[in-house]
Every structure is written in structure tokens, then in C-alpha cells.
Amino acid sequence: MNKVLKITLQSDLCAGSGFAYAGVIDSDISYNKNGIPYISGRRIKGCMREAAELIGVKDSDRLFGKWGSRDMRGIVIGNAYPEQYRDVSGAVDELRRSQDERMSYLTPENILEYFTSVRAQTGMKEGVAEDNSLRFTRVVGQYDRSSGNALVFCAPVFFPDADAATEEKLQKAAKATRHIGLHRNRGLGNVKMELVDCDVEGDINGEADSAAQKDTVGTAGKKKIRYYVTNVEPLLLSSEQDDVTDSYIGGGRVRGALAGEYLKRTGCSDQDEEFTKLFLQEGTIFSNLTLVSEKERQPLYPAPLYLCKLKKTKDIVNIAVKAPEIEDEKKDYGNLPKKMKGVCAAESNGVWLMQEPQTEILYHHRRQGDTKLYFLEALSEGQTFCGEIIVDAGLSALTVDLLKKARLRFGKSRSAQYGGCRLVGEPVVEDSTGMEKKSCRKGTRVLVTLQSDGAFTDGEGNYTVEYRKVRALIAAEFNKMAGKRVLQEDDHLYGILQAGIAAGYNTKWNLQKPQFPVVRAGSAFGFVLGADLEEYPPYIGEHQLDGRGKITVFDLDSAQYFVDSKNRTLENESGREKIANREEEQLPSCLLPIYRHIVLKKLYEKLEYGALSNECSLNIHPSALGRLTLMLGESVNESQGDGQAAVRTFQKLADRVASVKSKSTREEMQRFLGEILGTDSCKDSGEMAFIGQISKKMLEMGGKTGKDCREAFGEEGEQIIFGLWPRYLQSVLNYQKYCMKQGEE
Structure with missing residues (x-):
């Protein structure tokens, strides 16, 4: 059974990660390296299990597995990401690889802010906020900022050999799951869950992207099959330390995955002659899947122990070679070589390519009444690995077919949240001489x-x-x-x-x-x-x-x-030349709303900073300043819901200012507004020239950010930027009020 678990938010959600940032965030959500939030598969599986037991669904151990059982049973649930996640994440990765200057906006922090907000709360004691109880929680917003619709998360679901009765039980468990995450009894985490058909079969099965298979001529001897995989979920690969992951996928894991696919497909036992020849006899080799360099796409291996990094100068040296002689007065005896732990490397044309695998710390807690958290180190998702399989020529076609059809899940906890991998491209088959x-x-x-x-x-x-x-x-x-x-x-x-x-x-x-x-x-x-x-x-x-x-x-x-x-990871990348082909390459449609939101927010931050540094003063009585602020608020409220809200707001404000009886106060208000907004239309709002004048003023204040904002919105850019003027003016008036109070003191 291949399905997709569709999770629609009906309130804000905090799917906690266990992380906190002192003084800023006390309870943070789970999100990936690009700042895109997700709901972990473990959390979904646990909530569905509790819901199933609550409504009396039988065979919960068969449906969801049992801790300590001999083999992996039950439903397999991946992490749930927002719709179009793969397109958005892939577009961000591509921009990062090309060093596009728009990545200065599309940082993980800014993308995370697009999806989330921060809530503050305190404990109450006898109707008064309790001391030292203020807490900040980051939550995923219920609604998509661009479309206004409820945000939908999707998780891949697989259940081997599921019949109609099993699928019905899982559907009931999904519909009974109404809450997920932190503060469920305080209005957070209300969701609607349902199992729907999978539209993209390859994404669930991990099948290869469409491409022509490359195979050399010849059926005798050995064949070498080179292939690439990307982990679409974090990987927990056991090492000598149980809570630390290896940096590669062992060849034995690949052999086990393909052997399981072979037995499932053929129904044979492990005594089958073909099975024995492919998976048990020496002569076949399943290499480790090792990290691939980001640009050169070359396999990397654990760095040789003779490659070290100097402690102070950070130069990479080969300690197997005698160091050059240095005069005594120029020697730095503290600049000693240190091992490069965790670095992967490979030599290419005399140059060593080096890269560190990306890892992350993930927190969990157990269900059996244990409230303590424990953590695991995992390989972050989205990394590419390369491996090879050397087999008899007669078995090469079968091996390639197994690679394309097998469910590639490696490591621990692969029934939820971890282990999912996807074949990238088509395996390349070539003759192998064994040397x-x-x-x-x-x-x-x-x-x-x-x-x-x-x-x-x-x-x-x-x-x-x-x-x-x-x-x-x-x-x-x-x-x-x-x-x-x-x-x-x-x-x-x-x-x-x-x-x-x-x-x-x-x-x-x-x-x-x-x-x-x-x-x-x-x-x-x-x-x-x-x-x-x-x-x-x-x-x-x-x-x-x-x-x-x-x-x-x-x-x-x-x-x-x-x-x-x-x-790729140790050197300072700040000095690299950035590539910008902004007029030639348009952002993908899935990424454009996020980029526009971020650029517009950055422009407003620039304008707000400009409001605080504005030297223009308003020489009126404080009560008149309060009246002007009230006029602005009333004009904004009366214009809400209008397609031309910013224009109507300006016209209503200009009319209100013109109705002020005191000539000196009226003229001072008009002078101040004209100077702040860069327009002379405050006296006569009937002239529509103020739109271009105000937009030009704010673009000048925004500098490069203003230009980026106008380009991001295209023809609508001027109108969008013009729409910021009420918020900008409100900040200016607040600053004027503060300055007047400071002057009185």
C-alpha cells in the first residue's frame, strides 16, 4: 500500500524539536537545513497509534509495530512537509550551488520566518503573571501567507501487503487523530488527517528519475554498476558510538536492501542458486555509499590520516612528506598539524576535494512513562552518495532492476522519520576488469x-x-x-x-x-x-x-x-564571487511567493529604520500629533477591503488634514507629510501623482532592497511598495511622539 497522509492545519502548530535558544525561543519547531518546517514521522506515528487505541482499533501492534520485535513491521511513515516542499527545497539548493545573490534573502532564517511566528505566554498566579514564567514558543502558522489557504503537510506512507481491512483501520486512525505537537490543550496542534492516493509513485518507492540507461557492450566477465542516491530523510547509521552516526552507508546495508527486494519479488528462499551467487558468494562486491562533492560530483572517502590541518594557519598539509625548512626566527612552534576528523576527501588531478558531511542533533522521548529526552546524531537530509556494485555480467540487468524497484531505507528507526533514500538518475553499467x-x-x-x-x-x-x-x-x-x-x-x-x-x-x-x-x-x-x-x-x-x-x-x-x-566546508566562502543572472533566470513559481514576502519584509525593515533616523521634525502641539495619528488610523480602517486601500487611505488622510481649522497646524501637518512621503499632493488628493512620488521616495530609502523588491514584483512593484506608506508613516509619528516626550523631560 502506497499512500500519502494529508495533514491540514486547523490551528497554529508547534511540532517541537527539543531545541531552545536562551532568551529568544524556549520551544522551537522542527525544520530542515533550508528553514522549511516539518512534522516528524515518529510524532505522526505515535499520535496515530494513540488515536487508534482510543477508538478501539484492534491489532495496533501489527499496524504500528512493537518496540523490541524481531523484524520491522507495520506502517512506514516519512516526515510530513508542506506541499511543493521538494520543488521549493530543490530550487533553494540550486540557487545556493550557483551562488545566486538572491540567496542573501532566501536564508534559512528568512524562509523559516515565512512559515512561522513566535508566541509569548506567562504562568498566572491569583490573576497576576507569575515571576520568571515568560516563555516564547515558535509555531507554524495555520495559513499559507501567499494563498491564504490552510497549510497542508504531506507524509509518504507505506504498508507492505496491506489488505482492505488494514487500510480501513489506518484510515480510521488517521481521521481520529485531531491534535499533534505541543500545547494541544491551549489551542495549538489542531489538525485534520486523511489517507489519500499517492500521485507520485516514484517519490514513495525511491525509484530513479527518468533517464536512458547506459550499458557497455559485453556479457562475459564482470560488470561495474555505479549509482547515486539522495537521502530524503535523516539517516541514523550505527557506529561504535550508539548515538553518533557514520558518515557513509555501508555496503552491507545496500546488500540487505536488495536481498530483501529479491526475496519479496521472487518468493524464493535464501537457498536459491541465483540469490546465493548474487548476495552470498565472494566475487560480488557492494561498496559503501560515500558522500559526493557538491560541484564536481565526485565520490569522496574518509580523509587519509596523513592529511592534517595546521592549528593556526589552517593550511592543509601532508605529514607523510617532510616539511620545508623554516628559519628559526620565523618558526611558529604552536602551528602543529591536527587530524581532520570527519572530513571526506578525494584527489582529482593533483587537487584534493574536501567536504564534511552535514549532521544534525534530533531529540526524542519514549512513550512508556519516560519524560526524559534523549538525542541522536543523524546525517541531514538532501545529501548525495555514490556507490558501486561489481557483479557477474549475467546478473547486471537483474541488479539494476532491483536498485530501481527496491525500497531504499537504511539505518535505524527507518519505519518513521529516518532512513528514506531515493535513486538519482539511472545506474551506469560498464565492463569491469577487476583492476x-x-x-x-x-x-x-x-x-x-x-x-x-x-x-x-x-x-x-x-x-x-x-x-x-x-x-x-x-x-x-x-x-x-x-x-x-x-x-x-x-x-x-x-x-x-x-x-x-x-x-x-x-x-x-x-x-x-x-x-x-x-x-x-x-x-x-x-x-x-x-x-x-x-x-x-x-x-x-x-x-x-x-x-x-x-x-x-x-x-x-x-x-x-x-x-x-x-x-567546501572548512574554507571561508564570504569572499567568493557571486553569480547573478537575475534578468536571464526567473525564480521557480513555487519559490516566488516566499521570495516576494521576504524582500517586502526587508524593505519595510529598512523603511522602519529610516523612520527612526529621520531628522524631519513636526512643530505642533502634542495633542495635534495625537490627532494626526488618530486620523491615520481612521483612514486605514475605513479603507480596508478596498482593492485600492493605500490610495483611498492617502486621499482620506489628506481630506482630514485639510479639514483642520487651525491654519498653522494644518499647514505644518501638510508640510511634514509632504517632506516625509516625498509628495506635494497632501493639499490636493485628487491628483494621482502622489502614487509615483511616494513609491519613489520609499525606493530611495530602501536602496538596493527597494530595487530588489520592485524587480521581484515586476509591473505590480510600484503599487506594492506604495502600499507600505501607512505603516511607514505610523512609525514616523510614533518616533515624533517619543522625541516630544524626551524634549519635555
């Missing part, structure tokens, strides 16, 4: 570097992480596959090893998998070439089926101490 190309002459010093964790066993079958033993095993296996003695060990060459523990969890049996020691990715082993090197094996060691032991050969003789790098 990687690399040309180095005899006598060259090289570093064999692990790009994924490696497992190595000695002659007695015991796992080892001892440097000399691992180095000898690499040389022996390398030379055996090359057919000649290529690698020669040399104790004088640089080498570095970091050990770890490979662990896992078998969800079928609810047990941990056997643990064994591994050599961590980034470890490097120094060798001297005893013969010319033309190619080398891409994987070495045990458990290659799950992508362990991927290696690369680095030429140490041609390396420099200071590394030429392009670091």
Missing part, C-alpha cells in the same frame, strides 16, 4: 591507502590490526593479483594505522552480529615499487562482499607538504 589503472615507475615510493574499513586475517585465520602484519598481508595479496613482486616493504617509509571494531545488528533475530577488529579507512601503508605499476586490485582483505578493503595508491614522490585543496 584499477595507475601508472608508476619502479622505485617510486607509494602509500596504499584504505578508502573503506579493511579486515585482515593472518595465516591462522585470526583477525589482526598490527601494522607490520597488515602491511605484509597487503603486499602479499597485491603481488599475487598483479602476478609479480610490485610492492616491497620498507620500515623507513611513513605509515599510519587506526584500528576499530566492526559491529552490526541482526534485526531478524534481535541480536548483535559478531564483532571483529578492522583497520579504519584513512590508514596508509608505505611501500617501494619493485616493478612498474600499471594497475592494482581495488579491494583487498576479507569481507569484500560488503565493500570492505577498498584501496587507492598514492604517489608519495610527487607529493608536496602543503596540499592544494578545495574545501
